[in-house]
Amino acid sequence: MKRSAAEWGIRVVILLIGLVIAHLGVTLFLLSDLGSDPFNVLVQGVFRSVDKAVGLPGLTHGRVHIAISLLIVVVLLFADRSYLKIGTALCMLFGGPVIDFFTLLLAGPLGSAGFAARVFMLALGCVILAYGMTIVIRSDAGTGPNDLVAQVISEKSGKSFSIIRMIVDAAFALTGWLLGGTVGLGTLICMFLVGPTAGVFLPINGRLVEAAVSRFRGK
Numbered sequence: 001m002k003r004s005a006a007e008w009g010i011r012v013v014i015l016l017i018g019l020v021i022a023h024l025g026v027t028l029f030l031l032s033d034l035g036s037d038p039f040n041v042l043v044q045g046v047f048r049s050v051d052k053a054v055g056l057p058g059l060t061h062g063r064v065h066i067a068i069s070l071l072i073v074v075v076l077l078f079a080d081r082s083y084l085k086i087g088t089a090l091c092m093l094f095g096g097p098v099i100d101f102f103t104l105l106l107a108g109p110l111g112s113a114g115f116a117a118r119v120f121m122l123a124l125g126c127v128i129l130a131y132g133m134t135i136v137i138r139s140d141a142g143t144g145p146n147d148l149v150a151q152v153i154s155e156k157s158g159k160s161f162s163i164i165r166m167i168v169d170a171a172f173a174l175t176g177w178l179l180g181g182t183v184g185l186g187t188l189i190c191m192f193l194v195g196p197t198a199g200v201f202l203p204i205n206g207r208l209v210e211a212a213v214s215r216f217r218g219k
Contacts, residue, residue: 025130047061062097064096166191173191
């Protein structure tokens with residue numbers, strides 16, 4: 001069924017809500033300093049390498065996040081552009097700035113946290129990331145570039161998404177670590193637990209999203 005502009009609008013709003021929630025989780029991963037999620041290990045590694053080699057003024061983790069996401073989108077344009085929707089562009093453009101915003105907001109109060117508090121931040125970040133990610137997915141308005149990598153490979157190869165996701169995450173983490181990113185407890189938790197946790201939230205948020213869209217339609 002063809003969607004109206006109004007329905008696309010409500011789905012995009014839902015996606016943006018999920019995006020903010022997911023990247024709050026990513027920020028908690030980063031601030032815990034116990035290892036971030038695999039994609040952000042890659043971003044962190046590229047950021048640190050470029051900053052050390054060139055020292056570009058104004059370079060931030062968020063801006064590197066945008067640049068890598070843009071590169072993935074360009075590759076997908078040649079591989080199969082049907083995977084790209086408006087939400088993909090929004091995730092690419094706003095994911096990094098959201099991380100920068102939450103980092104600015106939370107780095108002060110959380111930056112000096114003890115080990116036990118950082119472990120709690122890590123676990124909380126894992127749950128928040130999984131929850132926000134499933135809202136983005138169930139919005140059906142597009143998926144973030146890093147998530148699309150595993151989706152496209154899985155569908156093109158006919159292999160299990162969960163296995164491909166772990167392989168892709170391992171590749172992100174290894175590359176980022178080689179470039180100077182921090183790999184730790186958080187990275188391992190994200191690699192092996194975020195997917196299953198998201199599996200719990202997917203049907204729940206699927207029902208909530210469709211209920212919200214139906215209510216907006218007046219059904």
